[in-house]
Amino acid sequence: MTTVTPERTQWQRARRRFLHHRLAVAGITVLTVLLICCFGADVVAPYERGVQNLMLGPTPPSAAHWFGTDELGRDYLTELLFAGRISLAIGLSVAVLATAVGTALGAAAGFFGGWVDEIIMRVTDLFIVLPAIVVLAVALQGAGRSPAVIVPVLAAIGWTTVARVVRSQVLSLREKEYIAAATVLGVTRRRIIVRHILPNLTGVIAVSTSLGAASAVIVESTLSFLGYGVQPPESSWGNMLSQASGLIGTEKVYLLYFPGLFILLTALAINFLGDGLRDAFDPNGARS
Numbered sequence: 001m002t003t004v005t006p007e008r009t010q011w012q013r014a015r016r017r018f019l020h021h022r023l024a025v026a027g028i029t030v031l032t033v034l035l036i037c038c039f040g041a042d043v044v045a046p047y048e049r050g051v052q053n054l055m056l057g058p059t060p061p062s063a064a065h066w067f068g069t070d071e072l073g074r075d076y077l078t079e080l081l082f083a084g085r086i087s088l089a090i091g092l093s094v095a096v097l098a099t100a101v102g103t104a105l106g107a108a109a110g111f112f113g114g115w116v117d118e119i120i121m122r123v124t125d126l127f128i129v130l131p132a133i134v135v136l137a138v139a140l141q142g143a144g145r146s147p148a149v150i151v152p153v154l155a156a157i158g159w160t161t162v163a164r165v166v167r168s169q170v171l172s173l174r175e176k177e178y179i180a181a182a183t184v185l186g187v188t189r190r191r192i193i194v195r196h197i198l199p200n201l202t203g204v205i206a207v208s209t210s211l212g213a214a215s216a217v218i219v220e221s222t223l224s225f226l227g228y229g230v231q232p233p234e235s236s237w238g239n240m241l242s243q244a245s246g247l248i249g250t251e252k253v254y255l256l257y258f259p260g261l262f263i264l265l266t267a268l269a270i271n272f273l274g275d276g277l278r279d280a281f282d283p284n285g286a287r288s
Contacts, residue, residue: 014203014280024276030269034262038084047075049082058252067258080258083235088266090147090154090220090236095213097155102162103198103205109163110170111193120163127160136219137228145231150223154216162208169204173197203281207274214270221263237263 018024037044046066053073061068067077109120139153173179173196182192217237223229224238225245232239237259244255 018276018280021276021279023272024279027269027272027276030265031273034084034266034269035088038081038088041078041081041085045075045078045081047078049078050074058255060251060254068254070255071252076255076258079235080237080240080262083237083240083259084262086147086230086234086236087217087220087238087263090150090230091213091217091266091270093151094154094158094216094220095209097151098158098212098216099162099205099209101155102159102208103166103201105159106163106166107170107193107197107201110167111174111189111197117167121167124160124163127157130157136223137226140223140228145229147230147234150220150229154219158212158215162212165204165208166201169201170197173200203277206277206281210270210274210277214267214274217263217266217270 041049051074053069056069056073058071058073059065059069065075065077067075067080070076070079105120105124109117136153136157140149179192179196182196220229220236221238221241224236225242227242229238230236240259241256241263244252244259247253247256
């Protein structure tokens with residue numbers, strides 16, 4: 001008797017393709033560890049945050065202090081984990097906000113067309129041609145440099161790429177037979193967008209969110225390094241890099257290496273995750 005294997009759903013096939021992407025699995029593992037360690041730093045960190053030992057001063061990595069201590073004698077691993085809270089929170093918040101705005105505007109432009117498309121795309125072009133770093137620096141200089149200000153400012157720059165990608169996808173989906181059939185049957189535009197268009201954008205949205213988070217972490221670190229981002233007493237990986245920038249060639253150069261390593265690991269992990277999500281949701285990928 002022949003056994004019929006049940007057809008896998010789209011989500012099952014996507015999950016299977018993702019789990020076969022080794023770098024993506026490694027990326028999500030590293031990212032998960034970073035998120036747990038940073039947001040759970042109150043439990044995970046080996047020392048209490050901000051505890052100073054001026055008599056100890058800066059010491060290189062040792063068994064007692066795995067990443068050494070800074071110039072105030074604070075455990076550097078502890079400070080990095082707490083700083084990671086802000087860097088990761090900003091990155092994830094910017095990615096979600098920028099993707100939400102970009103998806104909404106891109107979907108509206110692609111689906112409605114006409115003057116709606118024209119206005120949204122011209123605004124998108126305007127944001128694209130502006131020099132991002134300069135605009136961000138000026139905006140943050142005037143509005144403040146707290147995370148509550150940094151997130152919307154970064155999102156205001158980052159939504160444009162998402163909008164253009166989503167628009168192109170919606171223009172393609174709009175011509176599908178099932179969309180035309182729904183229109184003929186009198187289904188409202190809102191219902192078509194919510195029930196038929198957006199579910200088919202899951203892959204694009206997931207990839208855009210992941211890559212947007214990586215970009216946001218790097219941009220925030222760059223701004224903080226230049227002095228326009230998170231300001232003391234708050235700390236992020238970017239301003240920890242800035243504070244240690246003059247230590248190259250000295251015995252305390254490890255204070256520069258470790259924040260850079262955390263930023264590098266985060267960016268690589270998120271990019272590998274994005275690659276895996278893109279392959280997993282690729283409708284042209286091999287059936288598996």
